Amino acid sequence: MPKVGMEPVRRKALVDAAMRVIGDHGSLTVTMSEIAKEAGVSPALAHHYFGSKEQLLIETVRVHLQRLRDSVVTALRAARTPREKLSAVIRVSFQADQFAPETIAAWLAFYAEAQRSEETRRFLVIYARRLHSNLVANLKALCPVGDAERIAEGAAAMIDGLYIRQSLRSAPISTEASIALTEDYLTAHLNALEG
Amino acid sequence: MPKVGMEPVRRKALVDAAMRVIGDHGSLTVTMSEIAKEAGVSPALAHHYFGSKEQLLIETVRVHLQRLRDSVVTALRAARTPREKLSAVIRVSFQADQFAPETIAAWLAFYAEAQRSEETRRFLVIYARRLHSNLVANLKALCPVGDAERIAEGAAAMIDGLYIRQSLRSAPISTEASIALTEDYLTAHLNALEG
DNA sequence: TATTATTGATTGACTGATCAATCAATAAAA
DNA sequence: TTTTATTGATTGATCAGTCAATCAATAATA
Numbered sequence: 001m002p003k004v005g006m007e008p009v010r011r012k013a014l015v016d017a018a019m020r021v022i023g024d025h026g027s028l029t030v031t032m033s034e035i036a037k038e039a040g041v042s043p044a045l046a047h048h049y050f051g052s053k054e055q056l057l058i059e060t061v062r063v064h065l066q067r068l069r070d071s072v073v074t075a076l077r078a079a080r081t082p083r084e085k086l087s088a089v090i091r092v093s094f095q096a097d098q099f100a101p102e103t104i105a106a107w108l109a110f111y112a113e114a115q116r117s118e119e120t121r122r123f124l125v126i127y128a129r130r131l132h133s134n135l136v137a138n139l140k141a142l143c144p145v146g147d148a149e150r151i152a153e154g155a156a157a158m159i160d161g162l163y164i165r166q167s168l169r170s171a172p173i174s175t176e177a178s179i180a181l182t183e184d185y186l187t188a189h190l191n192a193l194e195g
Numbered sequence: 196m197p198k199v200g201m202e203p204v205r206r207k208a209l210v211d212a213a214m215r216v217i218g219d220h221g222s223l224t225v226t227m228s229e230i231a232k233e234a235g236v237s238p239a240l241a242h243h244y245f246g247s248k249e250q251l252l253i254e255t256v257r258v259h260l261q262r263l264r265d266s267v268v269t270a271l272r273a274a275r276t277p278r279e280k281l282s283a284v285i286r287v288s289f290q291a292d293q294f295a296p297e298t299i300a301a302w303l304a305f306y307a308e309a310q311r312s313e314e315t316r317r318f319l320v321i322y323a324r325r326l327h328s329n330l331v332a333n334l335k336a337l338c339p340v341g342d343a344e345r346i347a348e349g350a351a352a353m354i355d356g357l358y359i360r361q362s363l364r365s366a367p368i369s370t371e372a373s374i375a376l377t378e379d380y381l382t383a384h385l386n387a388l389e390g
Numbered sequence: 391t392a393t394t395a396t397t398g399a400t401t402g403a404c405t406g407a408t409c410a411a412t413c414a415a416t417a418a419a420a
Numbered sequence: 421t422t423t424t425a426t427t428g429a430t431t432g433a434t435c436a437g438t439c440a441a442t443c444a445a446t447a448a449t450a
Contacts, residue, residue: 006398006400007398010399041401042400042401042402043401048399
């Protein structure tokens with residue numbers, strides 16, 4: 001065989017290239033040629049390994065969400081109290097690599113794609129549920145379940161909203177300011193319940 | 196068939212058709228043929244009146260935002276106190292037609308398109324600024340300017356976030372629940388400042 | 391060691407489909 | 421007749437996907 005065992009190398013290179021191209025482009029309307037060129041291989045090879053453009057894009061979304069998930073798991077392990085864990089979830093959502101313009105553009109593109117691709121939608125629903133349940137699980141330790149659900153709903157919406165607003169680059173909000181806004185939301189509501 | 200004075204009729208029909216097709220499709224990746232067919236005319240006529248697909252789509256975004264703007268203006272006029280005006284802004288953001296699945300899909304598509312089309316981006320930035328300034332203007336009557344800016348930022352993010360989460364149709368939130376969440380956000384923060 | 395068979399990796403060239411855009415032609419009104 | 425409305429037919433570009441052919445590394449064989 002030639003350089004045997006190229007498959008995993010190429011698959012990773014193509015997925016990474018797809019992320020970059022999608023980010024640049026700000027949309028999933030990218031060509032296999034662009035992705036392949038970015039990865040330094042021929043378009044034919046991309047088809048050889050992924051079968052179709054859709055499969056390559058789906059794999060890209062999957063890997064992207066997997067990475068985010070890993071970050072969350074690590075951050076949660078490092079935090080001790082429920083309140084710290086809540087902060088950890090927020091911090092990860094806005095950490096540097098998630099907040100890079102290309103990453104934000106890619107997220108937006110994934111959301112749009114979810115309207116058409118059932119599989120992409122499934123991945124994003126899983127992400128949304130995970131975010132929600134991570135929040136609820138820790139809020140429950142601090143307030144009644146009903147309130148926990150409601151506050152989690154609001155916090156998740158705020159996180160996603162801060163994201164989408166970043167994508168317009170009109171009034172850029174810093175990572176710290178985004179974290180502070182979401183933290184304030186939690187604090188204000190938890191205090192309101194105690195008071 | 197040529198009845199004279201068809202231009203405004205056709206333009207409106209095509210823009211409305213574009214909205215429907217985009218909503219169905221959940222993306223701006225729609226063809227002139229689809230739009231024209233939906234409007235009951237030939238693709239050639241669409242080109243005749245709009246010159247290009249991009250211009251038709253831009254006009255569609257423009258009309259869409261214009262309608263939202265009109266709703267806001269009307270609602271603001273009907274409200275008296277600053278607090279009522281804040282509620283009016285929130286209510287309009289989630290009113291029935293804005294919350295229809297196709298409308299949400301279209302919004303999402305516009306956000307994604309803004310990554311590529313400078314003109315679409317300009318329109319959305321104007322929308323974002325208007326929402327922000329409507330909120331700030333009325334918050335200023337209830338709290339210090341600095342806090343008003345911060346609270347407006349959070350409320351706007353929450354509104355957009357509730358939108359984007361609706362697009363996934365995973366845990367659908369009712370109009371009332373969305374309004375309640377945003378209202379709670381305002382109330383909690385305003386109370387926190389007074390207390 | 392030299393030869394050969396085998397096979398994964400890789401690509402250039404091609405195909406078929408799709409689509410935006412153009413244009414020439416026609417029909418109705420002014 | 422001149423202008424406006426309208427369309428069918430066509431063009432040119434872009435792309436996803438296919439395929440036959442080539443390359444290079446290994447392993448079996450002589």
